[in-house]
Amino acid sequence: MQSLPYPVVTTTSLPGFRMCGRGKVRDIYDIDEKTLLIVTTDRMSAFDVILGEPIPWKGVILNQLTLFWMEKFSHLIPNHIVESDVDKYPAALRPFRDQLAGRSVLAKKAEPIKAECIVRGYIAGSGWKSYQKDRTLCNVKLPEGLLEDAKLPEILFTPSTKGEVGSHDENISLEKMREIVGREHADKAAETALAIYREASEYAAGRGIIIADTKFEFGMVDGVLTLIDEVLTPDSSRFWPAEGYEPGHSQPSFDKQYLRDWLETQDWDKTPPAPALPEKVRDTTAAKYQEAFRLLTGRSL
Secondary structure, eight states: OOOOSSOOOSSOOOTTSEEEEEOSSEEEEEEETTEEEEEEOSOOEETTEEOSSOOTTHHHHHHHHHHHHHHHTTTTSOBOEEEOOGGGSOGGGGGGHHHHTTTEEEEEOOEEOSSBEEEEEEOOTHHHHHHHHHSEETTEEOOTTOOTTOEEEEEEEOOBOOOOTTSOOOBOOHHHHHHHHOHHHHHHHHHHHHHHHHHHHHHHHTTTEEEEEEEEEEEEETTEEEEESOOSOTTTEEEEESTTOOSSSOOOOSSTHHHHHHHHTSSOOSSSSOOOOOHHHHHHHHHHHHHHHHHHHSOOO
């Protein structure tokens, strides 16, 4: 594994700052009444289970790629970023530079809407399994004859519930999402998620990547729907190389599908603890994340 200018961070410790959340990947600290510190660690989760081994520098890639996309789509929707340069953080945070540099942001506090906004342009993963059973994807009826990883006849918005750490999300309809978060916010989130996906897909295609599907999260900041959390990363999306794309089988990928595929070969019921990752699986996954970042942003870490 190559050396990068960041330490591997699996958990953070910032004495003097109150941790208000630890998710599958992110550690979140309370800074003041309007601001959070969000640190993206190198923890890896799959099938809603946190694995025992980290993926080196994954958190830096997720954070930097999210910043890249949020800036690119700021004309479509505001985001929650306040600052990402550690040198501009409050002085009390600077002693923790090794834990924060490259992988953290100061963000506006938001009230997350209680649904995850999933957009699918291709039929893959759980969507393909569903289609094989009854020719539907998240309760949307699809035509006969689609192949695995085929492009869908139209881009689909397929929201889900937000599960707690260790629990599974459940697919819901847009109508059910409207009941949960309100019609106005649900419709605005759906419209924005689709618009971002379309623009991102066109951009990524020019860089040799197909975005098969992705997941967005939105929250309310001062009454305004705001893009939060991560955006179009290898954790929240399926990235396929455009060269050699051919429906009818699983595609090579630049995301954690490779790791998921390895886990599927193990004798594991998808409950904790997860199988230990061999060094080759860990390093190959890390390399895929780095290549996705390079292709999409045009730069390396």
